[in-house]
Amino acid sequence: MVRPATAADASAIADIQNPIIRDTAITFNSRERSPAEVAEAILSQPCFLVAEEAGDVIGFAHYFQFRGGLGYARTMEHTIVLSPHARGLGVGRALMNGIETDARTSGVGSLWAGVSGENPDGVTFHKRVGFEEVGRLPKVGFKFGRWMDLILLRKWLQRDDETSRHG
Structure with a gap:
């Protein structure tokens, strides 16, 4: 089940996110x-969702403004993170559907993903849910003593005739 995150979910979210921060690229x-x-x-993001299974948080997703400034007010970057046992079960897709629905309703024009070049599964996932690879920034991330690429993917959310409605 996907639902809005609350502050009570913070420990479970940190427990999912921190091993990925600590142990992976x-x-x-x-x-x-x-x-x-x-x-x-959770309180500061326009949309922050969690996925639950049997009452336990097994993943989360949120989006936030891509860059500062009014010109980017309807361009959002997102994050989706799953616990290891939730991968490959449709949980990521359910979370993505949730943030896309919220973003469309809020007048967001596009969602962006910045995926580590060390995460080919993340690139494949995004392409499967309709994102297109629009760029690769070589050697912009540094972790574990090595430089890594950042792959940029984008999904346009609005029909072209809707872009001026959300001023």
Whole structure:
């Protein structure tokens, strides 16, 4: 089940996210997040969802403005993170559907993903749900003593005749 995240989910979200930060190059971030920091993020993001199974949080997704400034106000970047046992079961797709629905309703023009070149499964997932690869930034992330590429993927969410409705 996918639902809006609450501050009460912060510890479970940190428990899912921190091993990925600590142990993988899926993210270039290297500083783990405290439950308090996660709770603050939940409250500050326009859309922050969790997926549950038997009452346990097994994944989360959220989106946030791609870059600062009014010109980017309807361009969002997103994050989807799943616990290891939730991968390949449709949980990521359910979370993506949730944030896409919210983004469309809110007048977001496009969702972006910045996927580590070390995460080919992330690139494949995004392409399967309709994202297109629009760029590759070579050697922009540094973690574990090596440089890594960032792959940019984008999905346009609005019909062209709707772009001026959400001013």
